[in-house]
Amino acid sequence: MTAGLQIWNASGQLVLDATSRLGRIKGIQQLDGNNGSYPIDLSGGTPFWSFQPDRLYFHISNQTASPIITIDANGVYWTYSSTSGLSYPKTVTGTLIFGVY
Template identity: 50%
Template sequence: MTAGLQIWNQNGVLMLDGTHRVGRFKGSLYLDGKVQSGTQAADLSSGTPFWSFLPDFLFMHINGNSPVPVVSISSTGVSWAYSNPPTQSYLYPITGWIFYGVFKGNHMSTNTTQLLGQYLTAARGLLQAGLEQLKVEDPQQYSDVAVVANAGGMFKIETGMSTAGLFEVNISIVDATGQSVNLMHTETGVVNH
């Protein structure tokens, strides 16, 4: 008999239980581009270690000479070193945060396609709610958004976790020329335009 936390969706499908693989955040470090390599000691022996890099920018100068950090991880911590640049002129190493932690438990039984479908359903719901609110608060901007969408514009949805621990969602519309207009920003359910 399974014990512990179990979560089902509205259709009765088990989404999470004690046998699922879940990531546990253990720490972070900031790469400022001034040091070429480094190591962060951390006890990552309680599961399968993982890392993620959140860059501050993709390139700083038109020449694109922006070395990226090459990261390795083990049960004892995280190591990194910047890649070798093609030249030393106009050198702008990519700065940003490395987040690291461990996966606990087994692989999730829900497959990636189902998770993506659930994410898209949730994103569609957020977009619809945001557009309904925009329609009431600013009918002219709502009309402008409709024109851009009907002309082949795309809605851009960005999700992330802030350093303050807030789950953030940004929704914007992008026209055919690449111009973007922010439509909605949410933090843990609070909507601000």
């Protein structure tokens, strides 16, 4: 027997079909521009992540270092690319959301 959630609009059209997979958020971490990690058990499914920057434009020179995200069954890890040689470097801060589906 299939389990899940299905939602139809007033016209009878299927607008959401979550009978096969539905993501479960396991954690949220604020990234402050420094390398780091968040150890968490993500072995209960396929891990996923989403990064939401604090703002769209960080510096007019566009010399930014965005986080490089790595995820596996044991946790989430992030590093920032090198800012050496940049005149006005700015690291991109924001919110990292992660979980499994």
